[in-house]
Amino acid sequence: MSLRHAVLGLLSEHPASGYDLMKLFESSLSNVWPATQSQVYGELGKLSAAGLLTVSAEGPRGRKEYAVTAAGRAELRHWLVETEPERVRRSETLLRVFFLGLLTPDEATAFLAVEATRAAQEAAALRELEPTVDPGANALSVHGRLALEYGLRLAALQEEWARWAAGQIAAAQEAAS
Amino acid sequence: MSLRHAVLGLLSEHPASGYDLMKLFESSLSNVWPATQSQVYGELGKLSAAGLLTVSAEGPRGRKEYAVTAAGRAELRHWLVETEPERVRRSETLLRVFFLGLLTPDEATAFLAVEATRAAQEAAALRELEPTVDPGANALSVHGRLALEYGLRLAALQEEWARWAAGQIAAAQEAAS
DNA sequence: AGCCTACCTTCCACCCTTGACAGGTCAACG
DNA sequence: CGTTGACCTGTCAAGGGTGGAAGGTAGGCT
Incomplete structure (x- = not known):
């Protein structure tokens, strides 16, 4: 459920493609919220279908660059401010x-x-x-x-x-x- | 994947029913490995089908008490000694x-x-x-x-x-x- | 005797995660 | 020019976890 917000959050910095996002996950975010490539692409699809993202540019190899929409920013903010983080400690x-x-x-x-x-x-x-x-x-x-x-x-x-x-x-x- | 071992471990102390196990989970283990009742009963079924548990007694309300078999103890020990704990930190x-x-x-x-x-x-x-x-x-x-x-x-x-x-x-x- | 509460099991549908697979294109280098 | 490697997107099956609903029985209290 939080993967969507991780994606929204990363894209809120600057637009990126699924491939770019994967690299971002691997470099920084993987320590707190790992994600596989199938998840990321799937989430991008769902988020743009829901209107929280748009394809802001299309590049060379079928590359699609996604950007957060106003609705996406609102959702991100809502998540940060008005919802409680889920704490499941499973060790x-x-x-x-x-x-x-x-x-x-x-x-x-x-x-x-x-x-x-x-x-x-x-x-x-x-x-x-x-x-x-x-x-x-x-x-x-x-x-x-x-x-x-x-x-x-x-x-x-x-x-x-x-x-x-x-x-x-x-x-x-x-x-x- | 570890739920099975949690169940095996609890039963290795003394035999218990699914209902008993749920109480044990709630009291002690829930802080490190929460489980729902559907999971526990499902796991009991799978484990006894695999021969790691046996029904040691049947009680009043269709109650079935499970006990660990020799194979179950072996599996538990194997898990503890020869496998690495999975560490996914997702916060x-x-x-x-x-x-x-x-x-x-x-x-x-x-x-x-x-x-x-x-x-x-x-x-x-x-x-x-x-x-x-x-x-x-x-x-x-x-x-x-x-x-x-x-x-x-x-x-x-x-x-x-x-x-x-x-x-x-x-x-x-x-x-x- | 009757009712309520605790006891006890089982099934199902949905979502997330994982891992593997499939497939395609641009750029550069020898 | 051809091959290699990085780039890039997508689908699928399987498994685990979550939540809820269903359904039935024994024991104790009034």
């Missing part, structure tokens, strides 16, 4: 944590260790992304920095938590013996 | 953050303020859940505590981040004027 990792008791303590701590290093790697990857986000570039990147910071903090949290949890398991093991 | 809130530039600074900070109070409320709700998780009760609750701690830390992170982000926007606004 396969945490689901596994619930069942860690089915493993031996060693296996469980190993799992958490993997989790910790993974979080560290992700933090490193995000830090490499940091200079990419040029402060003055466009309005999107300004707020992209905020999202990036969130990602960094989250990765740090995950690493610390995983280490702490491994410690908890080790402590419980000692208490039992 | 509608962060998606909106990317497009906060379409709002006035005041509207944007208001959005973040809502986010901060929401995180605080969630933390409070989780803290109320804390005594529910009895340390010695069952193997599941031991690790449930770990998941709960994660939730608490995450909520704290979200609140702090939202306040920080609001500050960033205010600072940018001042710099511009």
Whole structure:
């Protein structure tokens, strides 16, 4: 349901083709809302059928450039201001944590260790992304920095938590013996 | 794809009916992996057809109690030890953050303020859940505590981040004027 | 005895997401 | 001139998640 708004939002900066949008998704937005190409093209079709987008230009290879209409901007604004974001937290990792008791303590701590290093790697990857986000570039990147910071903090949290949890398991093991 | 493992995991503690499972989901697991009743019953059917579960007892109102088979335990273990958890981070809130530039600074900070109070409320709700998780009760609750701690830390992170982000926007606004 | 509530299962229709496939065109380089 | 690679759009099947509706039974309370 939010993909449509992601597309509207990206196009509100400047008109683009489906192909362009895919690149935008891959570069910046993929971390918060991944999308496949079939989804993007499908959504462009639906949005223009609904009058929220128009084909603003046609290029070389059948390229169609879409631009947001007034109705599209209104919808985007409506979404941002008057609707509540849906928060479904579904974490396969945490689901596994619930069942860690089915493993031996060693296996469980190993799992958490993997989790910790993974979080560290992700933090490193995000830090490499940091200079990419040029402060003055466009309005999107300004707020992209905020999202990036969130990602960094989250990765740090995950690493610390995983280490702490491994410690908890080790402590419980000692208490039992 | 993980719902099947959530069901297997819950049943590995003790046998239960679909109705029982729904209550378990609502009480503990819903925070990390929500499920609807249609999903649960469907999954029970598929799992017993696949031989990972058996009907261990039949009760009053057509109640069927399912128990994990040896194959089911093997599958559960396989999932825990030999497969990688899927990590798709899809956050509608962060998606909106990317497009906060379409709002006035005041509207944007208001959005973040809502986010901060929401995180605080969630933390409070989780803290109320804390005594529910009895340390010695069952193997599941031991690790449930770990998941709960994660939730608490995450909520704290979200609140702090939202306040920080609001500050960033205010600072940018001042710099511009 | 009768009713209400909790118990308990099952089916269906819709949407989003994924992944794969299909197909076509322009530009540049050797 | 021919091939390669980047560009560009589109369709389809399958699967998971959501929400709602339907339908029926046991136990307890008045």
